[in-house]
Amino acid sequence: MGSLSLPKLFVVDFTRENIKPGSSAWSSTCNEIRVALENHGCFIALYDGVPSKLEESVFQAAEELFDLPTETKMKNIVEKPYHGYVGQIPFVPLHEGLGIDYATEFEGVQSFTDLMWPKGNPSFCETSMSFSRAVAKLEHMIIRLLFESYGVEKHSESHINSTTYLLRYLKYRAPEMNETTMAFPSHTDKSFLTILHQNDVSGLEIRCRDDEWIFVKFPPSSFVVMAGDACKAWSNNRVLSPNHKVTLDKRGKETRYTIALFSFLSKKVQVLDEFVDDEHPLQFKPFNHVDLLNFYDTETGRRSQNILQDFCGV
Numbered sequence: 001m002g003s004l005s006l007p008k009l010f011v012v013d014f015t016r017e018n019i020k021p022g023s024s025a026w027s028s029t030c031n032e033i034r035v036a037l038e039n040h041g042c043f044i045a046l047y048d049g050v051p052s053k054l055e056e057s058v059f060q061a062a063e064e065l066f067d068l069p070t071e072t073k074m075k076n077i078v079e080k081p082y083h084g085y086v087g088q089i090p091f092v093p094l095h096e097g098l099g100i101d102y103a104t105e106f107e108g109v110q111s112f113t114d115l116m117w118p119k120g121n122p123s124f125c126e127t128s129m130s131f132s133r134a135v136a137k138l139e140h141m142i143i144r145l146l147f148e149s150y151g152v153e154k155h156s157e158s159h160i161n162s163t164t165y166l167l168r169y170l171k172y173r174a175p176e177m178n179e180t181t182m183a184f185p186s187h188t189d190k191s192f193l194t195i196l197h198q199n200d201v202s203g204l205e206i207r208c209r210d211d212e213w214i215f216v217k218f219p220p221s222s223f224v225v226m227a228g229d230a231c232k233a234w235s236n237n238r239v240l241s242p243n244h245k246v247t248l249d250k251r252g253k254e255t256r257y258t259i260a261l262f263s264f265l266s267k268k269v270q271v272l273d274e275f276v277d278d279e280h281p282l283q284f285k286p287f288n289h290v291d292l293l294n295f296y297d298t299e300t301g302r303r304s305q306n307i308l309q310d311f312c313g314v
């Protein structure tokens, strides 16, 4: 596991050609992913599945999207909490975000595009869908590796087949003089996994198991892979879903863009029997993934310091 440029976070190299099921690279990667997700709840993935042209297009698409009038962006209303437009919040003044649900499916991306550009914007649609699909391929690989690392690989295909993806375009404008640098407050993700790709403006900080905050520097072409609360629940509390936040440099002048792909389960999130034994008693009851979001959207959920315990603790 390389950790030369980043002493703290694990770096997992998916550009190695020989990461194929059954190979020795595959089994060592299984191990790396499990150690990383149990200790930090995240790792940096080096991944070449997004060609540089597509990467360039996705950041152009982000600029084009955020340049739309606020009233257009506010049309991005999604029934599921935290899926639609977020912005114009006085205590988070630097941040704006928009979400495309079912982002790997043509209909999902097309209906979002039509809402934002009633006259059409085929290149935005194509870019968003291609990016989502390319990153979802990385997510599938990580799921297979993670499941195998726990010896539960027989469940990985049904898990993948029950996964839907939310693509979020996130913008953080540079703070003005005397303005807060807090760009996104500390939280845990409610997804199963989150995969983040940023432009070259850093700001993400992650709190790992020993409570230390790690400032993340993304190497070029890298992605941050983070476990959400649903993954923590599924693993019966083995995987950490880390608190994280975004803080910008007060002298920074550039806008930060992050493109985030969140995975959600359309079947129940459930601790596998394999994770329960005398040493590891069952900690969480099965739940519908969207109900975790609905609970987080209540006063009790938002205030909770241990959302899984309060929502579905045994």
Ligand SMILES: O=C(O)CCC(=O)C(=O)O
Residues within 6 Å of the ligand: 168, 170, 184, 189, 196, 198, 204, 244, 245, 246, 258, 260
């Ligand atoms: O922009 C980032 O790096 C993090 C965004 C984030 O944590 C989120 O949208 O849940």
Ligand SMILES: [Fe+2]
Residues within 6 Å of the ligand: 187, 188, 189, 244
């Ligand atoms: Fe997050």
